[in-house]
Amino acid sequence: MDIIIGIDGLEYNYVTEFQLKGLTQKVYGKTDLSEFEKPRTMVIWSSFMSGINQEKRIMSLKNMWGFKLNKEETFLSKIPKSIAIDVPGYNQDLEQHEKERQAMKDFFDKKITVEEYDNMVLAHHKKIKEKFFEELEKDNELVMGYFGAADVIGHLSFGMKIKMKVIYKEMEEIVRKASEKADRLLVISDHGMEAVGRYGDHSTYGFWSLNFEPGLDNPKPTDFYKLIIKDREI
Numbered sequence: 001m002d003i004i005i006g007i008d009g010l011e012y013n014y015v016t017e018f019q020l021k022g023l024t025q026k027v028y029g030k031t032d033l034s035e036f037e038k039p040r041t042m043v044i045w046s047s048f049m050s051g052i053n054q055e056k057r058i059m060s061l062k063n064m065w066g067f068k069l070n071k072e073e074t075f076l077s078k079i080p081k082s083i084a085i086d087v088p089g090y091n092q093d094l095e096q097h098e099k100e101r102q103a104m105k106d107f108f109d110k111k112i113t114v115e116e117y118d119n120m121v122l123a124h125h126k127k128i129k130e131k132f133f134e135e136l137e138k139d140n141e142l143v144m145g146y147f148g149a150a151d152v153i154g155h156l157s158f159g160m161k162i163k164m165k166v167i168y169k170e171m172e173e174i175v176r177k178a179s180e181k182a183d184r185l186l187v188i189s190d191h192g193m194e195a196v197g198r199y200g201d202h203s204t205y206g207f208w209s210l211n212f213e214p215g216l217d218n219p220k221p222t223d224f225y226k227l228i229i230k231d232r233e234i
């Protein structure tokens with residue numbers, strides 16, 4: 001089974017500083033986002049899933065978060081028995097996304113604490129994690145799990161290194177456990193983060209790692225498409 005673990009906002013500099021060898025696997029690096037005007041979550045995941053830069057298409061929409069690729073546009077259509085869980089631009093739980101945006105607003109309006117915010121995010125994380133590991137037990141050729149907590153929690157706490165280390169270790173555990181089931185394992189983030197005081201903003205590169213040498217030099221998010229579908233026809 002091939003496995004893709006998408007981790008939103010996973011920052012290269014924290015992964016290396018915390019020495020998370022599960023996350024860095026055999027080969028790892030930063031992704032090149034220079035083709036994009038800005039490191040936007042929806043744009044980069046949609047581009048990754050389709051192997052095509054989707055920035056213009058998405059930015060022309062009134063509501064970017066309503067954007068959805070058809071399965072036929074993604075690598076999933078090339079791979080029988082493949083599934084993606086909760087990926088932005090494809091099948092993300094939009095109700096949860098809206099809840100998270102509202103909760104961030106409530107935090108800044110001093111209606112909820114950061115702990116309440118974090119707990120809401122982690123409850124969703126737990127649900128997705130369970131679904132992901134369930135799929136790893138099934139007869140799948142490819143499973144992609146998407147985990148948003150490092151980004152969503154990072155936006156309010158990226159500058160708080162001790163807290164972020166706990167979140168990164170959780171992601172490390174997921175990768176280590178999944179690696180036992182994986183023939184090929186890709187860990188990919190859309191962008192990283194940089195601290196703005198205690199808060200966090202998107203950095204201008206992403207992160208990738210693989211459990212084999214892919215022969216990729218400074219890859220863009222769209223460069224993984226061919227690798228994922230292997231010798232299957234484009």
Ligand SMILES: [Zn+2]
Pocket residue numbers: 008009040041042151190191
């Ligand atoms: Zn993101």
